[in-house]
Amino acid sequence: MSSVPNQNMKASLNEREGFQVWWRLLRPHTLTAAFVPVFVGTMLAAMEQPIKLGLFAAMLLASILIQAATNMFNEYYDYVRGLDNENSVGIGGTIVRDGISPRVVRSLAIGFFVMAGLLGVYICIASSWWIAVIGLVSMLFGYLYTGGPYPIAYTPFGELTAGFFMGTIIVGISYYIQRLTISWEVILVSIPVAIFVGAILLANNIRDRVGDADNGRRTLAILFGHKGSIRFLTVLFLIAYGLTIALIIFSILPYWSFITLFSVAKGYQAIQGFKGKSQPLEMMPAMVATAKTNTMYGILLGISLLLEISIPLG
Template identity: 75%
Template structure:
């Protein structure tokens, strides 16, 4: 692509130079998928046992680093495999549009994982060394998601892997390091969060469906087709909100959790944004709305647990 076309693409995506190059590399709209599970898991622990702020901060920072490193591995390996070009939408664009050396991206991702490992040592020393096993598996998954001979991102299992590890497992770890225990209620409560995180992945794959199919991927969005994938995204929203209502009704979640339904508006916005056959660039607002749905739901869920801590209410 010519430099003029490259500039036009950057202008259409509102990309700027300087610090924002590195900020885009992190793909900040995905980082809430790291923050929300830690926040929810910690608030559940605070409600049941109390909270250690140092462990909360370490877990939060480590999770964000792992998510950012995963995004960098994705940027690096998609470029190496020839999947990304100057016209690709939804990527950081630091390699194909900003000219950052691929090796620099890879080294930065590895550096993030090293820092996350050091934080993990502190977490384990302050709680239990069993956490190290799960932490190492999570970091390995972050690499294998887009790296290795059979990247998970190229299969129909991407949404499941993202939801399970970034949702349920991180909520479970966040709860465990605070309480040194884990209950089945925590696992059940984690399910809607896991679904919303998987939905972010699905939305990304809906936007990139055509290009991914041309490059040999077999994502759910490709298997279901555009309209089928959008209907599947809608069904995920219905299931997640339905579970939340049921858990609130039976008392597993506090009555304050009903406020999570305020995030439905963003979910509807994302579904409408994906409706019809649109270009990847035209679907970017829908992708953003999907991530915002997860953010709002997770924040409202965590805040509802905090409200229950200070203003206990029960029927």
């Protein structure tokens, strides 16, 4: 493998050596998809009773570990299947560009799953052992997302799976371990969060559409085409914000939650960033903007719940 393409790609992506190699392996721009659902679910519980900080911290760390492990399995299996190369955009690149052993990447992913499992034991002891069942299923799907004979990421169901497990399920668990109960209101609030998580995967697939099609994937972005995928991403954003407004109108969310609309500008930037672009590197800013939309929406939603606790209105 020539070092010249490696150096050129690293320069174009502004990649650095040393610790940055391992940091990129985690794909940090995706980790907010693990933080946001835990934050929102916990803040929903905090509106009804004081939260248990130990459970919040354990759930947050376990969620981040599972997300990071899923990213590592993604990198490992895409390399094994020959889908990633030194010129691939949007990957950690630790295997194909930095020379990290695939076995090391796989071992780290397994290790992160084990650590998440140990945190899960603590969470179960402090709440309910039913959480263990849900947690194991979530980790299984995290592995199957790119592992196994029929990876979910290669099908049209990647966004739905990611949104459901990293959005609705985590919001629900984060609420449940604090209150030991669940409600339809919590599930409804989780839906916009799930949509934004799924949107991150859709943005990723829009960027990689051509290469994925060449490698036999059948993602939504491939089925819809470039322009159709942008329209679908727009519809997802509209549904998420529309549902948020409806939840406020029907008093399921507080009026403070209107502050989530400050994230609309970032979502608009993401949509515009994909238009007229054809090269993966050109679409990187749009994908980052999509992830930031999720981050801004989720943090603002959580803050709005905190504001309702400390400064109740009417």
